[in-house]
Amino acid sequence: xxxxxxxxxxxxxxxxxxxxxxxxxxxxERLRHxxxxxxxxxxxxxxxxxxxxxxxxxxxxSTARGPAKGGIRYHPQxxxxxxxxLAFWMTFKCATVGIPFGGGKGGVIVDPRQLSKQELExxxxxxxxxxxxxxxxxxxxxxPDVYTNATIMGWMSSEYDTIRRxxxxxxxxxKPVAKGGSLGRDDATARGGFACLSQLQHKRNWNPKDITIxxxxxxxxxxxxxxxxxxxxxxxxxxxxSRGGIYDPDGLDVRAAIEAKETTGKLPKQGKPIDNEQLLxxxxxxxxxxxxxxxxxxxxxxxxxxxxxxxLANGPLTKDADExxxxxxxxxxxxxxxxxxxxxxxxxxxxxxxxxxxxxxQTVYDRLNEVMAQSFNDVxxxxxxxxxxxxxxxxxxxxxxxxxAME
Ligand code: GLU
Numbered sequence: 001x002x003x004x005x006x007x008x009x010x011x012x013x014x015x016x017x018x019x020x021x022x023x024x025x026x027x028x029e030r031l032r033h034x035x036x037x038x039x040x041x042x043x044x045x046x047x048x049x050x051x052x053x054x055x056x057x058x059x060x061x062s063t064a065r066g067p068a069k070g071g072i073r074y075h076p077q078x079x080x081x082x083x084x085x086l087a088f089w090m091t092f093k094c095a096t097v098g099i100p101f102g103g104g105k106g107g108v109i110v111d112p113r114q115l116s117k118q119e120l121e122x123x124x125x126x127x128x129x130x131x132x133x134x135x136x137x138x139x140x141x142x143x144p145d146v147y148t149n150a151t152i153m154g155w156m157s158s159e160y161d162t163i164r165r166x167x168x169x170x171x172x173x174x175k176p177v178a179k180g181g182s183l184g185r186d187d188a189t190a191r192g193g194f195a196c197l198s199q200l201q202h203k204r205n206w207n208p209k210d211i212t213i214x215x216x217x218x219x220x221x222x223x224x225x226x227x228x229x230x231x232x233x234x235x236x237x238x239x240x241x242s243r244g245g246i247y248d249p250d251g252l253d254v255r256a257a258i259e260a261k262e263t264t265g266k267l268p269k270q271g272k273p274i275d276n277e278q279l280l281x282x283x284x285x286x287x288x289x290x291x292x293x294x295x296x297x298x299x300x301x302x303x304x305x306x307x308x309x310x311x312l313a314n315g316p317l318t319k320d321a322d323e324x325x326x327x328x329x330x331x332x333x334x335x336x337x338x339x340x341x342x343x344x345x346x347x348x349x350x351x352x353x354x355x356x357x358x359x360x361x362q363t364v365y366d367r368l369n370e371v372m373a374q375s376f377n378d379v380x381x382x383x384x385x386x387x388x389x390x391x392x393x394x395x396x397x398x399x400x401x402x403x404x405a406m407e
Contacts, residue, residue, distance in 0.1 A: 004081035005293060010088045012319050017395030020386060023403035030406065031399075033085055035068075036060040040130040042108065044122045054123060058106040058131050060140050061087035063407045068104030068137055069343060070092055071145025071174075072127070074155075077291075078107035082293070085286065086145070089314055092342065093336040095398035096158075097375045099347040104140050106131070110283070112147050124152045125159040132163045135355070137170035143346050144174040146292065150186070152181045166195065169353040173346035182349035184364035185342075187221065190224030191365070192341015193312045195372035196333050197229065197286065199380070212284040212305070214238040215300070217278060217291030218267065221312045223258050225288060230254035240279045241267060242291070247274045247282065280304060289316035295324060296321040304330065311335035316350075326389040334391035337379055344371050 011032060018028045042054040057080060060068040070118035073083075075159035085104050091103025092301070094368045108127060112120055136142060144153055153175045155313045155333060169180035176182060184191070201208065211234050218241040226236050236254050238247040241261070248271025260268035280287065280300060289295045289305035296304060301321035309325070309332045312319065316335065325332055345368055352358055359367075383393035 005079075005085040006081045006088065009293070009315055010085035011278060013092075013391065013395055014088075014399070016392050017399050020388065021396045021399040021403065023399050024407060026226075027403050027406050030063070031402065034059050034061045034087060035063060037080070038079070038131065038136070040127075042126045042130055044119060044126055046119055047116050048109075051403060054108055054110050054128050056106065056108040056130060056138070057083040058104065058134060058142075059083050059087035060074050060104045060134065061404070062091040062102040063139070063161060064091075064402055065095060065102050065311075066100035068140040069101035069141040069346065070103055070105040072106035072108070072148050072152075073145040073198060074108050074110050074112040074147040074152075076109060076111045078109045079198070083107045085293075085315055089336055091402070092395060092398040093340050093343060095337050095401040096379070097344055097371050097396055099344060099371075101141070101180045101347065102345070104142070105145070107145075120152070121155050123270045124133060124148075124155045128134060128159040129163065135160075135171065135231060137168055137350070140348075142169070142172050143343070149220075150174055150181060152175045153181070154169055154356075162293065170350050173349040174342075175349070180343055180349075180353050182352055182364060183359065183361040184368070185345045185349055186220070187224035187228070188345035188364075189221045189312065189339050189342035190228055191334075191343060191368060192372050193221070193225055193310050193338045194228040194232075195274065195287070195341065195369050196338050196376050198232075198308055199376045200331075200333075203380070206285075208233040209235060211235060211286060212237045212398055213286045213288060214247075214279050214282045214284045214317075215290055215312075216240050216279050216290045216295060218257075218261055219290070221342075222281075222288070222290035223261065225290060225312060225329060226254045227258060237284060238274065238279050238282055239267065240269075240274070240276050242276075242309065243267075245274045245276060245279045246270045247272055247279070273346060277303075282306070286310060289313050291316070294318050296322070301325065306330060309333065311338045314339065322389075322391065332390060333376075337375060337390070337394050340375065341368055341372060344368055 087105035282305035
């Protein structure tokens with residue numbers, strides 16, 4: 001685990017892009033620093049009557065292109081460097097896909113699986129009370145991230161409304177549809193990543209049934225990506241969660257795997273069991289890291305055999321691993337593009353909340369696909385034209401947009 005994800009893994013990406021972008025040195029210097037970073041203590045009365053104080057964070061990295069935007073993560077390993085890095089990545093993600101948001105992120109150090117539903121609700125509401133003065137529809141708009149979901153967004157929305165004495169659905173996105181959420185937000189991250197896969201299919205003349213895919217991480221993004229790929233005829237040969245994975249070279253029964261995960265919380269017995277390291281090293285066409293940061297490091301990158309990597313997680317490759325792959329034949333579709341579908345539909349949700357409109361599911365899909373196809377091709381063409389890896393091209397593209405706003 002690197003000492004600080006922000007300085008070790010996030011900032012170097014800005015420095016690498018700076019040499020190729022039109023941004024002035026002052027702009028780059030501004031972007032090396034978050035606008036605001038806040039730590040709060042969050043007291044919660046537990047079910048047994050005892051008091052537990054949790055630590056929470058919110059980082060408003062940039063508002064140069066619009067209100068800060070980004071999820072709230074509940075995880076035992078949340079730390080200030082990670083929150084800052086994630087907020088930095090949100091800034092570049094929103095600029096990549098051209099939605100009018102800056103970047104932010106929040107987190108709480110907690111294992112939510114250890115809390116009862118009541119405790120989880122109390123924690124979520126208390127997080128909003130601790131930070132309400134810094135967040136809002138026109139300044140910083142939170143959303144779900146790792147181990148947070150629509151129900152938690154609903155509680156947070158309700159708490160914000162109580163504090164503000166009014167209804168402000170645009171305060172937070174990823175809400176339940178009945179509470180002002182958008183149709184299509186639940187699988188938006190996966191759908192955006194899948195749109196990248198579809199663009200590659202056209203460019204490389206793929207026949208989906210010949211293309212093998214391995215997915216590391218079987219949470220929201222990983223499961224939906226597996227489903228979409230399976231429905232489109234791709235061969236999903238391996239999936240894994242934090243406990244390990246399953247592998248069948250002839251293709252898994254994806255539907256059964258999702259159902260087992262939903263009902264038992266575990267992957268079913270299918271094909272043969274593999275661990276996460278074996279999954280990352282499989283000889284597949286497409287590898288999809290969809291779990292946490294730093295899945296592929298300098299220690300295991302040489303084992304990666306996939307021809308294409310689609311980063312559905314945030315920061316799944318360390319800088320060192322990335323440098324190795326950049327010199328290889330492997331094409332890496334970077335996180336700030338590949339997983340931008342989630343925040344894009346968050347933008348649609350925020351837009352609907354502010355206009356009072358509600359879009360049909362197909363409208364959400366069509367607009368999302370339009371944004372993703374355009375962004376993918378902008379980045380792909382820039383990478384080709386400048387002879388850059390897709391990640392650097394993506395940062396250059398985003399940086400040019402940030403510079404336009406800042407200068
Ligand atoms: N947490 C998601 C991400 O990392 C979504 C953020 C959002 O919808 O604001 O992109």
